[in-house]
Amino acid sequence: MKNRLLFIFLFCAAAHAANGEKILRITFQVAETGFDPVKVHDYYSGTIIEAIFDTLLTYDYLARPAKLVANAAESLPEISADGRTYVFRIRKGIYFADDAAFKGRKRELTALDYAYSFRRFYDPRHRSPYAFLFTGKIIGLDELAEQAKASGSFDYDAPVAGLQTPDRHTLVIRLKQPDLNFSYVLAFPLTGAVAREAVEAYGDESPSHPVGSGPFLLKRYTRSSKIVLAANPGYRGKLWDFAPGDDPRQREIATQMQGKRLPRLDGVEVSIMEETQSRWLAFQRGETDIEYQLWDVAPTYMTDDGKLRPEFVRRGIQLDRTVDPEITYLYFNMQERIGEAANPVGGFSRERIALRRAIAMSYKVDDQIRIIRKGQAVRAEYPVPPGVAGHDPGYRSLIPYDPRAANALLEKFGYRKGPDGYRRQPDGAPLVIRNASTPSERDRQFDELLKRSLDSIGVRLEIQKERFPELLKLEKQCRLMTRMAAWIADYPDGDNFMQLLYGRNINESNNACYRSKEFDRRYEKSRRLADGPERDRLYHEMTRRMEVDTVWLLADSRIRNALQQPHVVGFTKHPVLHAEWLYLDLAPRPGD
Amino acid sequence: MLAYVVRRLWQFVPTLLGVVLLVFFLFNFVGGDPAYLLAGKISNPAQIENIRRQLGVDQPYAVQLWIFIKQIASGDFGASWSTNERVSEIFATRLGPSLTVLVPLLAISTLLAMAAAMLVAYLRGSLTDRAIMIGCTVGQSISILVYILVFQYVLAYQLGWFPVQGWGVSFAENLLRYSLLAIIVGVAVSLAPDIRLYRSFFLDEINQDYVRTARAKGLSEHRVMWVHVLRNAAIPIVTNILLQLPGLLAGAFLIERFFGIPGIGREVILAVERSDFPIIKAVTIYVAVATMIVNLAADLLYKAIDPRVQLK
Numbered sequence: 001m002k003n004r005l006l007f008i009f010l011f012c013a014a015a016h017a018a019n020g021e022k023i024l025r026i027t028f029q030v031a032e033t034g035f036d037p038v039k040v041h042d043y044y045s046g047t048i049i050e051a052i053f054d055t056l057l058t059y060d061y062l063a064r065p066a067k068l069v070a071n072a073a074e075s076l077p078e079i080s081a082d083g084r085t086y087v088f089r090i091r092k093g094i095y096f097a098d099d100a101a102f103k104g105r106k107r108e109l110t111a112l113d114y115a116y117s118f119r120r121f122y123d124p125r126h127r128s129p130y131a132f133l134f135t136g137k138i139i140g141l142d143e144l145a146e147q148a149k150a151s152g153s154f155d156y157d158a159p160v161a162g163l164q165t166p167d168r169h170t171l172v173i174r175l176k177q178p179d180l181n182f183s184y185v186l187a188f189p190l191t192g193a194v195a196r197e198a199v200e201a202y203g204d205e206s207p208s209h210p211v212g213s214g215p216f217l218l219k220r221y222t223r224s225s226k227i228v229l230a231a232n233p234g235y236r237g238k239l240w241d242f243a244p245g246d247d248p249r250q251r252e253i254a255t256q257m258q259g260k261r262l263p264r265l266d267g268v269e270v271s272i273m274e275e276t277q278s279r280w281l282a283f284q285r286g287e288t289d290i291e292y293q294l295w296d297v298a299p300t301y302m303t304d305d306g307k308l309r310p311e312f313v314r315r316g317i318q319l320d321r322t323v324d325p326e327i328t329y330l331y332f333n334m335q336e337r338i339g340e341a342a343n344p345v346g347g348f349s350r351e352r353i354a355l356r357r358a359i360a361m362s363y364k365v366d367d368q369i370r371i372i373r374k375g376q377a378v379r380a381e382y383p384v385p386p387g388v389a390g391h392d393p394g395y396r397s398l399i400p401y402d403p404r405a406a407n408a409l410l411e412k413f414g415y416r417k418g419p420d421g422y423r424r425q426p427d428g429a430p431l432v433i434r435n436a437s438t439p440s441e442r443d444r445q446f447d448e449l450l451k452r453s454l455d456s457i458g459v460r461l462e463i464q465k466e467r468f469p470e471l472l473k474l475e476k477q478c479r480l481m482t483r484m485a486a487w488i489a490d491y492p493d494g495d496n497f498m499q500l501l502y503g504r505n506i507n508e509s510n511n512a513c514y515r516s517k518e519f520d521r522r523y524e525k526s527r528r529l530a531d532g533p534e535r536d537r538l539y540h541e542m543t544r545r546m547e548v549d550t551v552w553l554l555a556d557s558r559i560r561n562a563l564q565q566p567h568v569v570g571f572t573k574h575p576v577l578h579a580e581w582l583y584l585d586l587a588p589r590p591g592d
Numbered sequence: 593m594l595a596y597v598v599r600r601l602w603q604f605v606p607t608l609l610g611v612v613l614l615v616f617f618l619f620n621f622v623g624g625d626p627a628y629l630l631a632g633k634i635s636n637p638a639q640i641e642n643i644r645r646q647l648g649v650d651q652p653y654a655v656q657l658w659i660f661i662k663q664i665a666s667g668d669f670g671a672s673w674s675t676n677e678r679v680s681e682i683f684a685t686r687l688g689p690s691l692t693v694l695v696p697l698l699a700i701s702t703l704l705a706m707a708a709a710m711l712v713a714y715l716r717g718s719l720t721d722r723a724i725m726i727g728c729t730v731g732q733s734i735s736i737l738v739y740i741l742v743f744q745y746v747l748a749y750q751l752g753w754f755p756v757q758g759w760g761v762s763f764a765e766n767l768l769r770y771s772l773l774a775i776i777v778g779v780a781v782s783l784a785p786d787i788r789l790y791r792s793f794f795l796d797e798i799n800q801d802y803v804r805t806a807r808a809k810g811l812s813e814h815r816v817m818w819v820h821v822l823r824n825a826a827i828p829i830v831t832n833i834l835l836q837l838p839g840l841l842a843g844a845f846l847i848e849r850f851f852g853i854p855g856i857g858r859e860v861i862l863a864v865e866r867s868d869f870p871i872i873k874a875v876t877i878y879v880a881v882a883t884m885i886v887n888l889a890a891d892l893l894y895k896a897i898d899p900r901v902q903l904k
Contacts, residue, residue, distance in 0.1 A: 031862055033675045041632040127643045129632025149642070207676050223677065223685070224862060225759050225854030273757055274849050277741055281749040282756040469624030469867045476628065476640070490633070509634040 021266040022586040024568075025288045027273045031224035034207025036199075037190040038120045041129030046189050047578040048227055051268070053192025053212035056088055056114065056171075057183055059492075059576055061583045062242040062250050065387050066492040066576045068183055072109060072193065072213070076183065083178035083528065088186075090114070090169040097217040097232045099209075101201035106234075109213045111171035113193040115163050116156060118173075119144075120194070123154035132508075133185045133490070138162035139174045156196075180530040184491035189578070215263045215582045227270040229581075231263050238262040240570075240583060249320070249572060257570040257585065264570075264585035283563060289586070290571060291563045298376050298561055306375075306559075316566030322573040324560050325387045325489035327380045327497065329552040330363065330450075331512040332356050335478050344431055345481055351426050353550055354413040355459075359433065359482075360399045360553035361406035362453040369556050372445045377556035383497045383543055385557045387575035389531040390494025390539050397554060398547045403456045410457060422460040436464040436471055436480040446484045478506065478513040484555070485511055492576045493531065494539055498523055501546055514551045565589075593895070600888050604881075611880040612664065616657055619869050625649070626673055626867040647673060660873065669874040674866045679874045682859055689759065690841050690848070690855030693771045697778040698840070702833060705783055706822075709790030713798055714817060724787065731784030736777075740850045743777045757852035774851040778844070789832065793825040800824075827897050831890045838882035842875050 032045040037053060040046060058071040070076055072094055078087040094109040096102065120126060121134045122145040136142060139162030148154035162174040175182060185191060198211035210218055215235050220228035240257040244250035271288070273279045276296045283291040294301070301312050301319075308319040332345045345356055369377045378386075382395040414426030425431045435450055437443035447463045454461040464481075466474065474480050489496050499505055502523045503515035522538045522545075529535040546552060562573045569585040627643040628635075644650040648659065663669050669679040712721045748756045754773040760766055797803065798821055806816050845857030856875070863871035894901045 039676065041630070124642050125646075127630065127639070127646055129630065129635070131639065132632070132634040204671070204676055220761070222759065222854050223675065223682075224858065225689075225852065271758060271852055273852055277744065278757045278850055278852065281744060285749055285752065285756055287756055287758070467622075467624045467867075469626055469629040471624075472628035472631075473625045476635075476637075487633075505634075508636050 022264065024265050024268045024290070024581055024584065024586060025271070026268065026290050027271050027279050027282070027288055027293070029272075029274055029276075029279065029293045031272045031274075032227065035210035035218065036206040037117070037192055037194060038123070038126045038128040038130070039207055040190070043578065048218075048229070048270070049192060049210065049212075050189035050214075050577065051216040051229055051579040051581060052210045052214045052218060053189070053194065054094065054109065054214050055187055055189060055192045056090075057187040059187060059574060060242055061574060061577070061580070062244055062254070062572070064245060064575070065389060065391070066574070068187055071187070077186075079180065079183075083180040084175045086173040086175070086182060086186075088114075088171040088173075090171065091236070092169055094213050094236050095234050096195050096198070096211055096213045097234055099195075099198055099211045101195070101198040101211060107195055107197070108168075109193055109195075110168045111165040112168070113195060114171050115165055116196050117191065117193045118163060119154070119156055119160075120199075122148075123156075124149050125154065130188075130190050130490075133188060133191070137175050137177070137179065137182070139176055178528050180528070181493045181495055184493045184496075187576075188491055216268060219267065225272055227272075229268040229270070231266050235263070238582070253570050253572060257583070260585065263582050265581055268581050283565075286565060286589070289565045289568050292560060292573070294561065294563065295374065295376050295558070298374050301563065302561065304375060312563075318564045318566070318568070318571075320562040320564065320571060320573050322560050322562075322575060323378055323386045324558045325385050325492055325575050326486060326557050327383060327385050328484060328486045328555040328557070329380070329383075330360070330482060330484050330555060331552050332359075332550070333478060333481050334512050334514045334549070334551060338479050338481060343481060344425060345433065348549065351413045351415075353548075354409050355415065355431075356550035357399065358406035358409045358415075358457055359454065359459065360550055361401060361409070362403045362457045362459075363450065363553055363555075364401050364453065365553075365555050366401070368446070368449055372442070372449065373556060373558065376561065377558045380554040380557050383500070383546070383552075383554065384494040384539065385489070385497070388489055388492045388494055388497065390498075390536060392536065392540070395540070395543070398544070399550065399553065403453075406457045410459075415459075417458050421458060423458045430460075432460045432462055434462045434464050434481040436466055436474065436483045438468050438471060439465050443484075450484075475511045476507055480511075483511070489576065494535070495527065498526065498539060498542060501542070501551065512551045514546075514549070516545060516549060519545045597888070597892070600891075604884050607884060608664070608877075608880060611876065612657075612660060615873060615876045616653075616660060619872065620653065620656075623867055623869070626869065629867055630673060663873070664877055669870045672863070672868050672871055674868050679870050682871060683856070683874070683878075686854060686856045686859050687841075688763075689766065689853050690844065690857065692763065692766050693774050693778065693847065693853055693855065694840055694844060696767070696771070697775045697782075698833065698836075700775065701779045701782045701786060702829075704779065705786035705790055706829065708783070708787045710794055710817060710822065710825075712787070713791050713794035714813075716795060716798075725791075728784040728788050731780075732788070736781050736846055739777050739781050740846060743773065743780065744850060747776070748773055757850065759852055759854055770851070770853070774847050774853060778847055790825070790829055793828045794821060797821045797824045824898075827894060830893060830897075834886045834890045834893075835883075838879050838886055842879055 028044045030044055032048060033040050033042050034045055035049055035052065037049050054072040056071060056073040057068050060067040060069050068076060072091055074089040074091050090109065090111050096107045096109060118134060119141065121128045121131045122141045124145060140160035141162060144155060144158055144160060164172045166172065192212060192214065195211055199206050202209040208221060215232055216229040217232045219230040240260045240262055242254065244254040273282065276294065279291055280294055280297050282288050301309055303309060306321060308317065333343055334346050335343055336347045337343055345352065365379055369375060369379065381397045382392050384390040410423060415423040415431065418424050423431050433454060435447065437447055451461050475483065487497060487500060500509055501514050501519060502510060503520045506513045506515065519542050522542045526535050526538040560573055564571050567587040567589050569587055571580060571584050574580055627640050627647065627649065630643050631640050648656060671678050672682065708724065712724045715721045744756060748754045755770060758770050760770060803816060803821060806820055841856050842860050843857060844855060845861045848855040848858040859871065860875050
C-alpha cells in the first residue's frame with residue numbers, strides 16, 4: 001500500500017514537471033475579473049489582456065523612460081499639425097487566433113476591428129471603467145453614447161466623423177480637442193482589438209472567451225485560481241530587436257536575446273496566490289519562475305542597500321528593481337465645507353494654508369518609507385513619477401520635514417494650544433483633522449504615523465474608517481477631509497498625473513477637490529503641448545502652485561523588486577508593460 | 593412526526609425572512625455603494641448613475657427587497673457584478689474543489705477524534721488522559737493561521753513532501769497532490785476541539801447505568817465500549833458533525849487561500865472584498881437554509897437512533 005501511494009505521488013509529480021515545454025510560471029496576488037477589455041478595471045485582468053490582444057502601439061522593451069513603438073500599426077501615427085487627426089496604417093497579414101466564432105475561416109485584423117473596439121468603450125451597457133480614456137475625445141462618439149442611453153442600444157454601425165476607415169487597413173481618428181499625447185491611449189492594453197463576431201458569439205460570456213491576435217491565447221481558465229496561456233500558433237512573430245542603454249543588465253539581456261524570434265515561450269501559467277507566504281515559499285521551492293510582489297518579505301532576501309542577499313546570489317536568483325510609475329500623496333480637501341460642516345483644512349485663506357503646510361511639514365515621509373514600505377520606496381518630490389514623460393529628477397519640494405517650523409507657523413497664525421495640549425482654530429473652535437482610511441492593516445500603519453506626526457504639532461487627529469467602496473463614494477463627493485491616496489500611471493505621460501489637480505475633474509479624479517484658476521489655465525495650455533521643455537516649464541509652475549496652496553503632501557513611489565529564477569532569460573521589469581512574457585526565454589530548469 | 597416536520601418547515605419562513613432582512617440591511621446601509629468600485633479610477637456622476645441603474649441599486653428599497661425575495665424563490669441569484677459569471681455557475685464550479693478537501697478532512701478528523709476521545713474517556717484520570725487533554729488545550733488555543741504557516745513551511749518548503757500550493761485539472765491529481773497538505777492542516781486544527789468534545793460525550797455514556805449493567809453481566813470491555821457506549825455517544829457526535837457542515841463550505845477560506853484551492857470559501861472572501869452582492873446574498877441564504885435543514889435532519893435522526901426521544 002505504502003509503495004502504491006509513493007508511486008502515485010511520483011507519477012503526479014512527473015506528469016506535472018516533465019513535458020519539455022517552455023512554460024513560464026508566475027503568480028498574481030489578486031484574482032482577475034475577466035478578459036473582455038471594456039469590462040475590466042483591475043491590473044491583473046489587464047495583464048492577461050495585454051498578452052492576448054494587439055494594441056496599435058506598444059513600448060520599446062528596453063527604452064527608459066518608456067518609448068512608444070508601433071505594434072499592430074505599421075508605424076507611429078501620422079498626427080496632423082493641429083494635433084486633432086491621427087492616421088494609422090494597420091499591418092497586413094495579422095490574424096486573430098482561430099476560434100469557433102470564425103466558423104473555420106482565417107480572420108484578418110483590420111482597421112474596422114479597432115473602430116469597433118473603441119466604440120465599445122462608449123456603449124453604456126458595458127459600463128466600462130476605462131471609458132475615460134476616450135470620453136469627450138473622439139468626434140461624434142459621445143453623441144452616439146447619449147443616443148444609446150435614450151434608446152437602450154448602441155448603434156455600432158452608425159457613421160461617425162471621428163472614427164473612419166477609408167480602407168481595410170487605414171484608421172483615421174479625429175479628436176474634438178488637440179491632444180498630442182493621444183498615442184499613449186492607443187498603447188494602453190485595454191485598447192487592443194477584439195473581433196466583433198467573437199464578442200457577439202460569446203455575449204455575456206465574453207470575459208472568459210478572449211479572442212485576440214496577440215502572442216498568447218487562453219488555453220485553460222479556472223476562475224480566481226489558474227490562467228494558462230499558450231503561445232498563439234498563428235501569431236505573426238516578432239524579432240527581439242531593442243537597443244540597450246548603458247545599464248549592464250540591459251546589455252546582458254541584449255546579448256542573450258538579440259535577433260531571436262518571439263515569442264520564445266510555449267506558454268504562461270498564472271496561479272492566483274493571495275498570501276505572501278505561499279508566494280514566497282513557492283518561489284523558493286522553484287514552483288514559480290518570477291515573483292513581482294514580495295514587498296512584505298523584502299528584508300528577507302535583500303540587504304538595506306537594495307542588493308540580493310548572498311545566499312540567493314549563490315543560488316543564481318536574479319533581482320530586478322524598478323520604481324513603479326506611481327505616487328502616493330496625502331491630500332487635503334480644499335472645499336470650504338464638507339456637507340453642512342465647516343472644513344478646517346479647506347479654502348485659500350492664509351490661516352488654512354498655514355495649517356495644511358504645518359501638517360505637511362510634520363509628516364516624516366522617510367519614516368513611511370522605512371517603517372511601512374520596509375525601505376522599498378523612494379521619496380516622491382514631483383507629481384510626475386520616474387519613468388513617466390514629464391518627470392523631473394532635479395525638482396525639490398518646497399515643503400520640508402520640520403516640525404519645529406510647523407509649530408511656529410501654527411503659533412503665528414493663531415492656532416493656540418488649549419489646556420488639553422491640542423491646538424484650537426484661530427477663532428477658538430476645536431480643531432480636529434479627520435483622516436479617512438480603510439480597516440486594513442496597511443492603512444492602520446499610515447494612521448499611526450499620521451497620528452504621531454500631528455501629535456508633534458499639537459493637532460488632534462481622528463480616523464474615519466470606511467470600507468473601500470464607501471471611501472470612493474465619499475471621496476468623489478468631496479466629503480473626505482484628508483486621505484493618503486495613490487495613483488499609478490495608466491499611461492506614461494505626465495498628463496495622467498497632472499489631471500488629478502485639474503478643477504474640471506472634481507467629482508471624477510481630483511480627490512482634493514482643488515480648483516485654482518492659475519493651475520487650470522496652465523493645465524489647459526499643457527494639454528495642447530507634446531512632452532518637451534515648454535510643457536515641463538508649465539508642469540513646474542503648476543507644481544509650485546500646488547505646493548504654495550499645499551493641496552497634497554507628496555509621499556513616495558514604491559520600488560518593485562522582481563525576483564527571477566536562474567533559468568529565466570531576458571527579463572527586466574518594464575515601467576508600463578505588465579506582460580513582458582513576449583520578450584522572455586527560459587533556459588532548461590535544473591533536472592529538465 | 594409529520595405534524596412536527598410540517599411545523600418546523602413552517603418555522604423556516606420567519607427565520608429566513610429575518611436573514612433576508614439582516615443581509616439586505618447590512619448590504620445597503622453598511623456595505624458601501626458597489627457602483628463606485630465598479631466605475632474604475634476615473635468616473636463621473638453620470639457613469640456612476642448608469643452603473644447603479646444597471647445593478648438595480650437605484651431602485652427603491654422595497655423593490656430591491658422584493659427582487660431579492662423572488663431570487664430566493666427561484667434560486668436564481670443572477671450574475672456576479674464584478675465578473676459577470678452566473679452565481680449558479682460559481683457554486684457549481686467551486687463546490688468540487690471545496691468538497692475534495694472537506695470530505696476527506698471531515699472523515700479523517702472525525703474518525704481520529706472519535707478513536708482518541710474513546711481512548712482517553714476509557715482511561716479517564718490516567719497520565720495518558722491528562723497528557724492528551726493538555727495537548728488538546730494547547731492545540732485548541734493556537735490560531736489556525738499558525739497551523740497553516742508552520743505546516744506549509746515545514747512540510748512543503750523544508751521537507752518538500754507537498755507542493756506549497758496549487759490546483760490541477762484531474763480529481764486524482766488534486767486529491768493526491770494538492771489537497772493533502774490542506775487536509776492535514778484541517779485535521780490538525782479540528783482534532784483538539786473534537787477530541788475534547790467527544791470525550792465529554794463518551795464520559796456521559798460511560799457513567800450511565802446501562803454500562804454498569806453490561807459490565808455486571810460480564811460483557812467484555814471491548815464490547816461495552818465499541819458496541820454500547822459508541823452507539824449511544826454517536827448521537828451527539830453525528831449532530832455535531834451535521835451542524836458543522838453548512839458553515840464548513842463557506843468557512844474554509846483561509847485554507848483555500850493559502851493552498852490555492854479554488855473553492856467556495858475563497859469565492860466568498862473575494863465577493864466581500866469586491867462588494868459583489870449577488871454572491872454574498874446567495875451564500876448567506878445557502879448557509880441559512882442548509883443550517884435549518886440540517887437542524888431538522890438532526891432532530892429526526894435523534895428519533896431514529898433513540899426511540900425514547902419525543903419530538904414536540
